[in-house]
Amino acid sequence: MSEQSRSPYRGPRRGRKPGGGARGGPGQPPAPRDPSRRVAYDVLRAVDQRDAYANLLLPSLLGERGISGRDAALATELTYGTLRHQGTYDAVLETCVDRTLASVDAEVLPLLRLGAHQLLSTKIPPHAAVSATVDLARRVVGQHRSRFVNAVLRKVAARDLDAWTAVVAPDRDRDPSGYLSVVHSHPRWMVKELARALGERSAQGLPETERLLRAHNERPKVTLVAKPGRATVADLVAAGAVEARYSPFGAYLNEGDPAAIREVHQGRAAVQDEASQLVALALTRPEVPGDDTLWLDMCAGPGGKAGLLASLAGKRGARLVASEVQPARAGLVARAVRRAPRDAGRAIAADGTRPAWRPGVFDRVLVDAPCTGLGALRRRPESRWRRTEHTASELASLQHDLLTSAAEAVRPGGVVAYVTCSPHLDETGGIVGRVLSERDDLTLLRAADHLDGVPDLAAGPEGRYVQFWPHRHGTDAMFLALLRKES
Structure with missing residues (x-):
């Protein structure tokens, strides 16, 4: 199936000892016989049991186990592929297990999912996929439970992915949300919310929703940001990156380790999604009457947008206060903003809902609100299995309070950017609309006007919001609203 194209990974080359150097030295235990699968299992287990x-x-x-090269690439494919398609594999496994999947031992379930991924979505020969996974099972859960793994995976191997889809997925015409949920591995409630955000109804067959879900299951490219005044896109291109389509500070890295790039290693550039760069840039675009010298990033951790804003502020003679409620994350913010031009960035540990600053003193305020994170499912595929249909409503009070606090913090004539890494209507337009209904001193600007050259962004009432989409823009699904405070 095109939406779950089979991975090219076939495992380590014959005759080559696996492990990329992970062969314990004197006094150290020997490395696992199959380090790629073992590290993938350990990550899947930690994701499932320790969040x-x-x-x-x-x-x-x-890095800790010294795994690199082809072994690291295989481990990465097995880990992320299993997480992205977990919903599909669980639907298949439910039919292959003689009890409920929820009753399967927590140590065993990641082995079944790992084996299912190899069998259904990679070019690893079925006998090798089963044999390697069962061998791993013997080492991590013992001989007795490895027999169970073997029996289940042999049932999975009886059909390919297309054949299994025909068996386990609901009828597409009668239940499009259920069909897409199984085929593209998303919780059913999430499919419905994403369709609602896209303005699609089940009667339409949800074609754009399907394109979005498919994009969530594709490996995202690495995007870099050159911090203004400290590095340039040309520097990143010289290091092997490709100039970004939309962001004037962005570049795509198609292969290689970002940390190996000098500018990234020195903190003059960083890894940052292109939409994150653009929503931060949009805050700096509207005209502000009078002095424009003091900016606030109210929820700054871990510091990506703050690092860009501090550089932009320094180049314009302004200063940025980057606030983060968690002290440990505030330390990350401090590292992100240090050495900004003119030393323009300052990080503090403070609660945005109980401000440590006087009201009406900032010219520009960014509220990058805590959210469900449904916009970053390409990069954090496990998030789709941790969120529930109630998560957005649980966050709504905090999001409302943060935007209200931002409206108090900004001065008349100043601008507030409300941002979420989510397209869920209840935490995007729902929050902005509620705050606007409660205040008569805020005007909703047309945000897309401040992001020239990016197509298909306008959303919400009269197209005044901005909504990025993975399937349209190749970015995370970032939401932006710009509000000006009136006298």
């Missing part, structure tokens, strides 16, 4: 994030844990384990 770990794969994008943080996997690189750490690869």
